[in-house]
Amino acid sequence: MSKTVKDEILDKLRVAPQREPPPRPIMPPLNELALNREEVVEKLVETLTLIGCDVRRVRDSEEALEKLTEIVQAEGLTKILASEDDVVLPLDLPGWGKKSGVAVFTAKDCRDREDFKRIAFEEAQAGVTGVDFAVAESGTLCLIHDEKQPRLVSLAPVRHIAFVPVDRVRPVYESVTDESFSAGGKAPSHLTFISGPSMTGDIQATLFRGMHGPKTVTVILVGLASS
Numbered sequence: 001m002s003k004t005v006k007d008e009i010l011d012k013l014r015v016a017p018q019r020e021p022p023p024r025p026i027m028p029p030l031n032e033l034a035l036n037r038e039e040v041v042e043k044l045v046e047t048l049t050l051i052g053c054d055v056r057r058v059r060d061s062e063e064a065l066e067k068l069t070e071i072v073q074a075e076g077l078t079k080i081l082a083s084e085d086d087v088v089l090p091l092d093l094p095g096w097g098k099k100s101g102v103a104v105f106t107a108k109d110c111r112d113r114e115d116f117k118r119i120a121f122e123e124a125q126a127g128v129t130g131v132d133f134a135v136a137e138s139g140t141l142c143l144i145h146d147e148k149q150p151r152l153v154s155l156a157p158v159r160h161i162a163f164v165p166v167d168r169v170r171p172v173y174e175s176v177t178d179e180s181f182s183a184g185g186k187a188p189s190h191l192t193f194i195s196g197p198s199m200t201g202d203i204q205a206t207l208f209r210g211m212h213g214p215k216t217v218t219v220i221l222v223g224l225a226s227s
Contacts, residue, residue: 032137032171040136040171044164045221047139051196054218061091064163064222068128069100071161071218079103080126080157081119085149087130087163107150120156127157127214133176134169134219138195141219142176145190154194160214162194166223 003011032043048055056071058064072080082093084106097104105124110116120127129149133142141162145151154160170176181187198213 030137030172030174035136035171037166041166041169041221043136043171044134044139044169047136048196048219049139051139052217053139053196054216055221056218057221059222059224061222064220065091065096067220068096068161072100072102072126075125075159077102077125077159079105079123080128080161081105081124081153082127083129083149083153084108085130085132087165088128089148091163093128107147107153116150117152117156120152124157126159126161127153127155128161128163129154130163130165131168132191133179134164135171135173135176135193136169137172140173141194141217142180143192143194144180144188145192146188151190151192154192155213158214159216159218160194161218161220164219164221166221 032040035043045055045057056067058067071077078101080093080097080102082088082104093104094106096102105119107116110119129143131141132144134140135142141164143149143151143154154162170179180191194213194217197215197217
């Protein structure tokens with residue numbers, strides 16, 4: 001039986017001399033690593049804005065809730081789905097919602113998984129979460145998912161509102177991956193990177209928002225940076 005072209009190529013690869021791979025080039029230090037804390041936060045604001053996020057800076061949790069009130073009133077939101085992560089839980093969004101005329105649901109308020117999916121995809125006008133990290137170089141929000149940070153809260157509703165404490169801002173991706181996977185503890189099973197509103201483009205390069213996730217991302221940056 002005559003050999004196929006595929007067989008001939010594989011034969012040549014088998015007998016080809018084995019060479020050591022070339023050494024990786026030395027990469028220059030990333031500029032963001034030389035920034036002080038406030039400069040890193042300013043870089044995050046810059047990159048978030050460039051990729052289409054709405055950024056609001058506040059000093060503390062009280063101002064964060066005031067800013068959230070402004071947002072829901074301006075956009076006419078009456079029903080939101082919230083995570084219960086360690087950033088959002090202390091804000092007591094259900095209590096805030098009763099004062100603000102907003103129905104606040106969490107995963108534990110749902111009867112079962114199907115009820116949760118229905119609220120996330122069909123009823124919630126916004127998903128509200130905290131973040132584990134935010135990357136200044138790219139404006140990326142990083143969420144580690146568990147029972148208190150369900151993935152659909154940030155991905156299914158048409159709006160995503162994220163509270164970002166300034167002490168969780170990191171200069172580059174490597175800072176996040178090092179802390180998440182190299183700290184000696186249990187590595188997360190699911191980590192989502194969110195870089196702006198969901199966007200895709202057709203063959204004519206016409207951008208469309210909201211195809212695979214929220215159309216809008218609002219970041220409430222909480223806290224004062226120190227050098």
